Amino acid sequence: MEHITLLLAIVVVTALVFDFTNGFHDTANAMATTISTGALKPKTAVAMSAALNLVGAFLSVEVAKTISGGIINESGIRTEVIFAALVGAILWNLLTWLLGLPSSSSHALFGGLIGAAVMSAGWSSVNGGTVVTKVLLPAVAAPVVAGLAAMLATRLTYRIGAGTDEKATAKGYRAGQIASAGLVSLAHGTNDAQKTMGVITLALVTGGVLAPGSNPPLWVIVSAGMAIALGTYLGGWRIIRTMGKGLTDLRPQQGFAAQTGAATVILASSHLGFSLSTTQSCSGAVMGAGLGRKGGVVRWSTATRMFVAWGLTLPAAGLVGAGAEFLTQQGTWGVAVVAVLLIAGSGAIWLASRRKPVDHNDVMNEATDEVATGRTPVAAGGPAVAAEPAGVVTTAIAAVSxxxxxxxxxxxxxxxxxxxxxxxxxxxxxxxxxxxxxxxxxxx
Structure with a gap:
């Protein structure tokens, strides 16, 4: 019993670590466009997002119930399976953060759960119908719906303001952006914090602490909300740069339309219990807003790298989760080895990130980040401000020719x-x- 209690504690801590990585990995969803258009300063933006993420964690538990009792069958699943799944999700989150790619933390978690469960109990342990209806179909539909909504909203916004001075109305749209960014942050806390709640609840069920089908206890809700809020406050500056400048150049009108469209889709999915990827919804909305403005353009080279990361997330996290579960099956020493590998891998990724650090001071200095924007500096070693962004026509031709x-x-x-x-x-x-x-x- 002592071993189970210790293992449960390890799983709970690991789940909160995942929640923390989810927070800084997904800060860009709410605040990248707000920062890129100058509506809020970077540190102010992430502080506001963190506070609203915490509030959002208390609004619903529908998504948590989908994860704790829907993705995999609780019966026959060992606590070690949850630990192995979290290892796969955390390492994938950190790797994509290092590359500055806005991949889905949700799908990383699902992939880890599916891979570890299959390694432990076979394919029968996975509820295929739930995976298709509440994970895969929303993954395809969410960016499309959010993108179309943002594109139409952008065109409507520009049509309504056709007779006004764009610079004069920009201030009002920036204020609207702050409100819509707050809505996205609230929606993100409602949707993503619940995923960690669901994982911890599932671990408590497999450990015999809770009965199957139980709602997350209050301490689980509070700890998950705090972890994601702390991660959000630290800011995933690499991904914020990609989302804010790497995909397209946004103006305040577009930023407002993108965030409003994304928030609507995320809140609706949370109400229905769909464990939606907020990253995919917000990325689709940003691209839709970029296409909605006349003369706007999406940098498809960056978008293509992002799409590839989306496609690899489930299988990659699943393979890591399955490998970690294979080790945990060997006994206590296997669990220890997995824990050491998780710490070593996380440390190696962090050290690699220090070679080219990105923080709030240069988060929108796109000339220094070739990964996010697909551009190269004008002159090696020259000052970052010397780079002039390519014109819309030039960029569009380069993307398709x-x-x-x-x-x-x-x-x-x-x-x-x-x-x-x-x-x-x-x-x-x-x-x-x-x-x-x-x-x-x-x-x-």
Missing amino acids: PPPTATALAVPLQRSEAPDLTASPIPAPVSAVAVSDPAPVATV
């Missing part, structure tokens, strides 16, 4: 662009040679 087929065309193009990139005039003799003597170019 194939590279030139003739090398002879590529070299003169690079020469002609050199003055713009270096911002320094070329002497007349050099220019004359480049224009009048194309022979050397053709031979390269």
Whole structure:
């Protein structure tokens, strides 16, 4: 009994660690657009989001019940399975955070649970119908619905304000953005904090502390809300940069439309008990808002990396969870090995992040982050402010056009662009040679 009690304590602590990573991993969902448009300063934004995440954790337990009694069958599941599932989810969260990719913490948790349960008790331990109806289908529908809603809202906003000065109305939209960002934060706390509540409740059920079908105890609700709020306050600055500047360039009108659309979808899903990915909803809304403005563009290179991460989340976390469960089946020493591997892996990822740290001071300095924006600095070692973002037309063409087929065309193009990139005039003799003597170019 002492071993079970100690193991349960380890699982509860690990679940709260996951909740913490969920908080800083998903801060971007609520505050990336608010920060990118200048509606709020970075530290103020994450503090507000943290407080509302905590409040949202007390609003509902429907999603928690979906996880604790819906994804996998409680009967026959050992407490070690929950521990192994959390290991897979935490490591995937940290890896995608390092890469600055807004992947789904929810799907990482589901993947870990499914992989560990299958390794422990076979495929019969997974409720396939629940996975399809309450996880996979919402995963596909949520970004599409949120994106369409944000795109239509953006177009409607610009149409209503067609006769007004955009700069004059921007202040009002920034104020609206603050309100909509608060709504997203509240929705995030309502949806995502419940996932940890559900996991802890499931662990307590498997350990014999609670009866199957029980609601999360009050101490579970409070601790889960505190953990996600603390993680949110620390801020996942890498992912905030990707969401705020890497996908598209947003104006206050678009930011307001994106956040309102995302919050509506998330709150509706929480009410229905769908364990929705807030990351996918908010990312879809940001892309929809980017396409909703005339002349706007989505950086599909960044979006493609994000889509790949979404597709890999369930299987990757599932494989790690299954491997961790295989080790825990070996006994106490296996549980200890998994715990050591979790700590070592987390430490290695954190050390790797220190090579190019990102904080609230440079979170929107896109010229220094090639991963988030897909862009390279103008000059190596030059100041970050020297980089000029590509124009809308140029970016759109670059995103959809194939590279030139003739090398002879590529070299003169690079020469002609050199003055713009270096911002320094070329002497007349050099220019004359480049224009009048194309022979050397053709031979390269």
